[in-house]
Amino acid sequence: MTQSASPQEYHPRTENKLFLVYNSVLIGEITRKKNNKYALRYYDSVTGETWFTALSIGLPKGAVRHDSDHIRWWLAALLPDRPPLLMRWRKEFGVTDLEPFELLKWVGEDIAGAFQLVRDERLDTVLKETQSLTPLSHAEIASRLAQAKADIPIKTSNGRGRFSLPGAQAKVALNRTAGEWFDPEGRTPSTHILKPAVPGYIDQDLCEFMTMTAAQLMGLVAAESAIRQFEEERAFVSKRYDRIYDSEAWIRVHQEDICQAMGRDPYFKYESQGGPGAAGVARLLRDHCSDPETDCQRFTQALIFNWLICGGDAHSRNYSLLLVRDEVRLAPLYDLNGQLAFGRPSEVDLAMSINGKFEAVSVTTRDWLAFADRLFVDAEWLAEELARQISVLPDVIATTATLPAVSESSSSMPGRYVDAVAEWCISRADV
Numbered sequence: 001m002t003q004s005a006s007p008q009e010y011h012p013r014t015e016n017k018l019f020l021v022y023n024s025v026l027i028g029e030i031t032r033k034k035n036n037k038y039a040l041r042y043y044d045s046v047t048g049e050t051w052f053t054a055l056s057i058g059l060p061k062g063a064v065r066h067d068s069d070h071i072r073w074w075l076a077a078l079l080p081d082r083p084p085l086l087m088r089w090r091k092e093f094g095v096t097d098l099e100p101f102e103l104l105k106w107v108g109e110d111i112a113g114a115f116q117l118v119r120d121e122r123l124d125t126v127l128k129e130t131q132s133l134t135p136l137s138h139a140e141i142a143s144r145l146a147q148a149k150a151d152i153p154i155k156t157s158n159g160r161g162r163f164s165l166p167g168a169q170a171k172v173a174l175n176r177t178a179g180e181w182f183d184p185e186g187r188t189p190s191t192h193i194l195k196p197a198v199p200g201y202i203d204q205d206l207c208e209f210m211t212m213t214a215a216q217l218m219g220l221v222a223a224e225s226a227i228r229q230f231e232e233e234r235a236f237v238s239k240r241y242d243r244i245y246d247s248e249a250w251i252r253v254h255q256e257d258i259c260q261a262m263g264r265d266p267y268f269k270y271e272s273q274g275g276p277g278a279a280g281v282a283r284l285l286r287d288h289c290s291d292p293e294t295d296c297q298r299f300t301q302a303l304i305f306n307w308l309i310c311g312g313d314a315h316s317r318n319y320s321l322l323l324v325r326d327e328v329r330l331a332p333l334y335d336l337n338g339q340l341a342f343g344r345p346s347e348v349d350l351a352m353s354i355n356g357k358f359e360a361v362s363v364t365t366r367d368w369l370a371f372a373d374r375l376f377v378d379a380e381w382l383a384e385e386l387a388r389q390i391s392v393l394p395d396v397i398a399t400t401a402t403l404p405a406v407s408e409s410s411s412s413m414p415g416r417y418v419d420a421v422a423e424w425c426i427s428r429a430d431v
């Protein structure tokens, strides 16, 4: 088959399959069967190998059969999660079927984690090609950011999408090698995620950069980030922790978000919608992580941090697991945003309740300590961590406001954010 085959030209025997490629090796396939049922097969020749991980901790290599819903939701979680954006993408690729599987035939070659989902007609090319770097100018990147803001997918020359990433916000995924920007395509993965400010929140990109940097300065493990200007477009840039440069080539590292790991419907990502809550996430970490004690503490640190910045969007899909060989770890934090930069604490509901409480203002030290058992952390450690973050965060956020990308922006948001965090932390010290 040719590379430019349209959906109508699919061969009937293979149109219901997506092949699983793991760093250039074909390791299995997902089949769409009747009535939207799905089957996953890791090929016998590789199931005993340890160099690749299962797609999900809930879709293990050794299983005789895998749960069809788990496969279906796992796939759905690879696509953006804003319905109008998905509608636009379907229109652009001529996909009328609403199943995520069908859209992934067009955008599955660069996704979150290590796998590439490849349809039959592309398989030979993806397996054989070497990594090639096509440079991108700042003008081209600016135009892609504008395209993403209009929900238009970034396509390759033969009409496929270059990447798919979850989340509701506009984003562009690019490769950055040796300080230059390149196009991701086929075997060449994206290595950075670029996000323009969220519409309606002026300088939200700066807020995300300040918050991600503050998390790192507080000793939390968070993705590396920066602010970059591409002609008239500015963007928050996050360095992908699921890509590493090794022996002169890029390697994809596996990750899945908490809904994927639990086999849950990704559209219900908030606890208030019936999605995973903090106790459930902590149980998952305790049961599956290679160093459960450390990862339950890291997750608890993130919950405290999100309370102190009023990060009301820290839902189950803004936490992921990193899967490397048979190791499972809580992934670095991403998508940290302080609503304190834009509103009052009394307006903020937490995405995950603490001791049954969603309203940020209603949570007290007593709630945190009562919740320690369900987070599988020691209450004394939690009390110390709470006190540490409350006392250190105001200075740390103030430090992030002095970073050149922020201080040179002439934005009024950083000053507001710094003041609001200081006031909120002081008020939290004696609740």
Ligand SMILES: Nc1ncnc2c1ncn2[C@@H]1O[C@H](COP(=O)(O)OP(=O)(O)O)[C@@H](O)[C@H]1O
Residues within 6 Å of the ligand: 112, 165, 166, 167, 168, 169, 170, 193, 223, 224, 238, 239, 240, 241, 242, 257, 317, 318, 320, 334, 335
């Ligand atoms: N630095 C990163 N490294 C690897 N994956 C990331 C990184 N940042 C985000 N992601 C992935 O991209 C998805 C979308 O990013 P996110 O910042 O959460 O966007 P949104 O603001 O739209 O929710 C995340 O759910 C996660 O899977």
Ligand SMILES: [Mg+2]
Residues within 6 Å of the ligand: 166, 167, 168, 317, 318, 335
């Ligand atoms: Mg997100």
